[in-house]
Amino acid sequence: MSIFRFPPLVWIGIAILIISLGVRQSFGIFMMPISDHFGTGREFFSLAIALQNLLFGVYQPFVGMAADKWGAKRIISIGAVAYALGLYLTSIATLPSTLYFSLGALVGLGLSATSYVIILGSVAKVVPAQHAAKAFGLTTAAGSFGMFAVIPGAQWLLAEFNWQQALQVFALLCTLMIAFASFTRNTPSNSPQAQENNDDFTLKQALAEAFRHKGYWLIHAGFFVCGFHVMFIATHLPSYLADKHLSAQVAAMALAYVGIFNIFGSYFWGVMGDKFNKRHVMSALYLVRTIVIAGFVTLPITEGTASLFGAAIGFCWLGTVPLTSGLVRQIFGAKYLSTLYGLVFFTHQLGSFLGAWVGGRIYDHYGSYDPIWWSTVALAFIAALIHLPINDKPVVRPTPALA
Template identity: 75%
Template sequence: MSIFRFPLLVWMGIAVLIISLGIRQSFGIFLSPMVESFGTGREFFSLAIAVQNLLFGLFQPLVGMAADRYGASRVMALGAIAYGSGLLMTALTTEPNWLFVSLGALVGLGLSATSYVIVLGAVARAVPPQHTAKAFGLTTAAGSFGMFAVIPGAQAMLHQFDWRFTMELFALICTLMIAFASFVKPGRQPQSNQAVPAQTLKQALREASAHRGYWFIHLGFFVCGFHVMFIATHLPAYLADKGLSAQVAAMALAYVGIFNIFGSYFWGLLGDHYDKRYVMSGLYLMRTAVIAAFVTLPVTEHTAALFGGAIGFCWLGTVPLTSGLVRQIFGARYLSTLYGLVFFTHQVGSFLGAWVGGLIFDHYGSYQPIWWTTVVMAALAAVLHLPINARPVPRLQLQPA
């Protein structure tokens, strides 16, 4: 199936992701003007964003269950309202403590209902199983495209006006997600799913919890979250410690985003043609080699740029493969719930990656121990995916060919 033949639902889901994740990726450029406006330290703003990310993961399984029961369209629309309300409240408040409610809780809830888990769950029901990973890869790439579609405009708005007006504009843009979500309606299920025996949510959770491979998937995604947030949070400081400028760090992160667009689709495409377990192991082996090379070689502008591109290529390629494995093993019916639980584990890893990175640096005065820890974790994640039993559960094997 060509990507141009994907249902309208897929493209509307991608449009929601571009807005939702594009706005989320821009919050870093609001740090300085908001800190100056509220008269707080950077730690206060960082804590509000940390609360947002933790609640983003905590809400995810609950929102996934709601999507599986009531439909992705309704959940995404309500999420867009929460997202826009949080941004508007952030723009209007003059009391910094309210940021934990607005930028933290409301935006965290909005993100959980308008991001990968909900959109991928809807896509899984609209695309035949043999093309799922490719569709998931294209959908994942949209998140990185959103970063480049939104951030430059946000920076221009901050320069021309102020952060409050820009937040209000973002809140208005969130209404577009409501319109796009109205098209994310489940159509007729692919023929291969017609005869799957009926299953309740409770039965689906019991079935997944008894599957050893499901827990290996959790562990692998935990490693992914640890890697992503550690690098995103501490790479600029690490490069500064090595004597490189802030511009070099920004370019390295830009390369991460650019190459992630291509990498997400590439790994998803491989997942449609080869065993997802082996593709996932190959991805983590690539991460192992890339990180090990980066901390071994001299840190220069060129190696920083190369690292950004290489790690970006395997940055979120785990998303289409992980969600594709969950869909392959357990089916599409409760994908939003089951993948939502896996994503929560990813967010726990993200929280620890950001926090432990700073903890190790404060203790040792160097990032070297944590860098080598990420190398070992990547190698372990590569091994963990090999023993996963990726065959559909017996319930799905009962359906006619």
């Protein structure tokens, strides 16, 4: 299937992801101005972002269940309101503790309702199984354009105005997601994708089936590592480069390179997941991460190596999303993908929580990011290994008559 023949819902989902993830990935460049404003160390902002990611994951299974039951339109609209409110309250905060509620809890809720789990769950219901990984890859890739587009914009807003006004602009931007959500529709009950699974198969049965599947837990473990990687890098790379006496513009461009090369990488890994065994492709992706991160912390840190790292890590940045969601869909079907992938994403966010918080904790304790960088190298190699034994064959369920 050509990408131009994908249903309109795929393109609507892409527009929502561009805003949701673009704003989210810009938070790293707010660390120093916000920390300086409140007179706190980096651990304070790191903990607020870590809480955001933890709650992002905690909310996700419940938000996924709600989307499976009531449809994505209502859930995305509620999430967009929470996202915008969280950013606005952060911009007018007078006490640093307010950020734990605004930037942490509210933005975490907004992200859980406007990002991959809900969007990919909707896409899975309108795209045939044999093209799912490609569709997921395209959605992830095009959604990643937001990172490339928004981060330079955030840097410009910080330079021309201040961090409070920058967040208020982002709050207004989030309201556009409500407009996009209004064009979404629930999947017709007579569509081939909606009838792919037994209509009598309940959510309780789906959860019990997944929890008994060893491969499902290995998928959880791999996505934990992904979360640890991406949130540590997104949150701490600007500060790490500043410690190496590189300008904020270099850090912003490095993150922008992550975004632009992630566009190509996400689609590439998604296409590879349709052509080859997804678990083998996933192992290859984590091996690439291992080499890229190890090379970055070994080589001298310059403007050139920072840009090269952004491009290289960007190529394998979110390629895990189409592969992981594709594996869950391949094994368990599309009917409860938002719920089952939502639980996997919760584990991802546990990794994100630790990546964001522990990075700041280790820096404040040791005055160096080196220990955490080498931890990411070891985790990447472990993740490459644990995907190999996954049994990725679709589960066999009894027909209603046999049941």
